[in-house]
Amino acid sequence: MVIFAIAFLALLYFVEGTPQFTTCPSSVCLSQPVTYECNSGVNTLIWRVLDTNGGSVGTESYTDFEDDVGATVSIGSQFDTVLTVDGSSLVSNITFTPMLNISNYIVQCADPTGTFMNCSIVIADIPIVNMSDSFNYRKPPSEYVQVNWLLPNNPCISHYIVIRTSSTDSVNFTTTTNEGLLRLPLPSLNDTLYTFGVLAVDTGGRSFHTPFNNVTFIPNVPGFVTDLMLTQVDYPTDINDTVNITVSWNPPPQLSQEPILLRYNVHYNVSDVPQNITVPHYHGATPTTRPYLRTLSGFIVGSVYTVGVAAVNNIGTGSITSTTITILATPPPPEIPSTSTSYYSLTSGISSTPSTTEITPSVSVTE
Numbered sequence: 001m002v003i004f005a006i007a008f009l010a011l012l013y014f015v016e017g018t019p020q021f022t023t024c025p026s027s028v029c030l031s032q033p034v035t036y037e038c039n040s041g042v043n044t045l046i047w048r049v050l051d052t053n054g055g056s057v058g059t060e061s062y063t064d065f066e067d068d069v070g071a072t073v074s075i076g077s078q079f080d081t082v083l084t085v086d087g088s089s090l091v092s093n094i095t096f097t098p099m100l101n102i103s104n105y106i107v108q109c110a111d112p113t114g115t116f117m118n119c120s121i122v123i124a125d126i127p128i129v130n131m132s133d134s135f136n137y138r139k140p141p142s143e144y145v146q147v148n149w150l151l152p153n154n155p156c157i158s159h160y161i162v163i164r165t166s167s168t169d170s171v172n173f174t175t176t177t178n179e180g181l182l183r184l185p186l187p188s189l190n191d192t193l194y195t196f197g198v199l200a201v202d203t204g205g206r207s208f209h210t211p212f213n214n215v216t217f218i219p220n221v222p223g224f225v226t227d228l229m230l231t232q233v234d235y236p237t238d239i240n241d242t243v244n245i246t247v248s249w250n251p252p253p254q255l256s257q258e259p260i261l262l263r264y265n266v267h268y269n270v271s272d273v274p275q276n277i278t279v280p281h282y283h284g285a286t287p288t289t290r291p292y293l294r295t296l297s298g299f300i301v302g303s304v305y306t307v308g309v310a311a312v313n314n315i316g317t318g319s320i321t322s323t324t325i326t327i328l329a330t331p332p333p334p335e336i337p338s339t340s341t342s343y344y345s346l347t348s349g350i351s352s353t354p355s356t357t358e359i360t361p362s363v364s365v366t367e
Contacts, residue, residue, distance in 0.1 A: 019045070019109045022091075024119035028098045029156035030204025035095045036119050037084075038109030045090040046110040047073075047081050057105070062090055078102060098123055100204075126208040127154035127200035131215050144183040145217060149198045151180045156202045163197040189219045189315065193257070216257040222311035222318035223252035225264065225292075230307055230325040232299075239301050239329055248293040249309050251281065252318065259313040267320065268307040270298040281311070301329045 023037040038045065043064035049057040058075035062083045071083045078096050085091035094107060103123045110116040132148040147162055162173045162182050175182050186194070194217045199207040227250045234243050247268075251261060261281040268275050275296075282291045299305055308322035 019111050019115060019117050021109060021117055021119050023093075027122045027124040027155075029124055030098050030100070030202060030206070032156070032203050033095060033097045035093050036107055036109075037091065037093050038117070039085075040090045040092075040109065040111050042111050043088050043090060044112045045083075045092050046108075046112070047075060047079075047092065047094055048108040048110065048116070049075050049079055050106040050108065051102075052104050062086075062092055064088070064090060079107075096121075124154060124156040124202065126206045127152040127157050127202055128208050129160070129198045129200045131196070131198055144185055145194075145219065146181055146183045147196050147198065148181045151178065152200055154200070154202070156204075157200050158203045158205075159201050161199040161201060161207070163195075163199070165195045165197075166192055168192075186219060191218055191220045193218050217259075218255065218257045219259060219315055221316040222254070222258075222261055222313050224319055224321045225249040225252050225309045225311055226321075228307075228309055228321050228323050230305075230323055232325065232327060233295065235328065235330055236301060242298050242300055243327060244295050244297045245299055245305075245307075245325060245327075246293055246295050247307050247309065249321070250292065252311050259315055261311055261313050263312050264292065265310045265312060265317060266294065266296075266307065267310075268296060268305060271300075299327045301327050303327050 019038060019040045021036060021038050023035060025034065028034045038047075040046075044061060045063075046059065046061040048059040051057055058079070060073040060075055060081055062071065062073075062081075064086050067083050067086065069083055069086050073081050075081065075094075078099070079094055080096070081092055081094045083090065083092050092109075096102070098121060100123065102121055105121045107119045107121065108116045109119070129152060130150045132150065149160075159174055159176045160182075162175065162184065164171050164173070164184055166187075169187070173182060173184060184196075186192075196215055196217065197209070199209060201207045227248070229248050231246045231248075232243060233246055236243055247266060249264070254261065260283070263281055264279045266277045266279060277294065279292060279294060296307070304324055304326050306322050306324045308320040310320040311318045
């Protein structure tokens with residue numbers, strides 16, 4: 001009876017507990033050694049590795065009776081195990097280097113009762129980069145374009161390759177930055193079309209190219225502003241008084257690949273003194289909103305003034321669009337709308353249409 005009781009207690013001690021992984025990552029990186037850790041909960045621990053078809057790659061076990069801490073056993077040619085804690089609850093590690101040929105293998109940790117816990121080998125996906133379509137350009141002497149991209153949510157990125165392509169060359173730049181940007185030199189400007197691409201390369205050397213990581217850039221100054229108009233807004237009670245005018249315009253036509261507009265320079269003269277003001281560019285503004293309207297003052301009756309407007313981006317200032325205005329003492333007479341009248345003769349069938357004269361304002365525009 002005593003011998004039976006001792007044997008029963010020994011068996012109870014042997015099977016008590018449940019195995020569990022204390023380290024089992026949701027995904028692993030190619031070519032980067034990784035370690036899974038398991039606690040068997042009892043004094044025996046069994047490792048087993050299954051391939052993608054469920055076949056056994058190999059099985060090894062540790063027991064408190066036979067193995068000491070530090071004991072190592074290999075499973076196949078890619079998995080190494082080591083006992084790290086002995087006693088009534090064994091702890092062991094299994095280490096391997098993830099390769100594509102063991103993707104989706106299952107590592108099992110078990111106790112002697114056949115209770116298996118699984119930890120799959122899931123290799124992280126190939127990282128994909130999405131690029132921003134905005135560029136930051138810096139003028140000489142530190143001339144470069146800053147290429148921006150969104151950092152992928154992928155822990156296995158080794159480095160990035162930024163590709164700059166033009167009609168004359170194609171150059172790859174490698175960076176390990178985690179800032180999501182790289183400043184690149186530009187060998188030439190003058191409407192040269194550049195294409196930039198960014199590849200994220202993982203620890204296994206894999207990368208994936210998609211349409212989302214290609215953007216184009218045309219470095220040049222802006223074109224002419226459009227719809228430039230000058231309007232006299234008040235008339236003096238004394239011809240010696242000065243008056244105000246408004247100047248309005250719309251942005252130059254722009255491609256998405258061109259540097260973004262920053263501001264506008266407005267040039268004019270008052271009493272032979274050059275005047276200059278700057279107006280910020282409003283991104284998203286449309287011609288119907290007419291955001292670019294400024295009031296200018298100090299204009300003398302009887303004088304002719306020229307006002308010019310030029311758009312500015314990070315590369316430089318575009319050509320000036322200009323127009324002139326003659327300052328009047330009184331408002332001009334209202335323009336008479338043109339009419340057309342026809343007369344018909346019932347006997348002769350001859351019709352007569354009076355001529356119409358159009359009044360053309362004395363405003364010239366130079367681009």
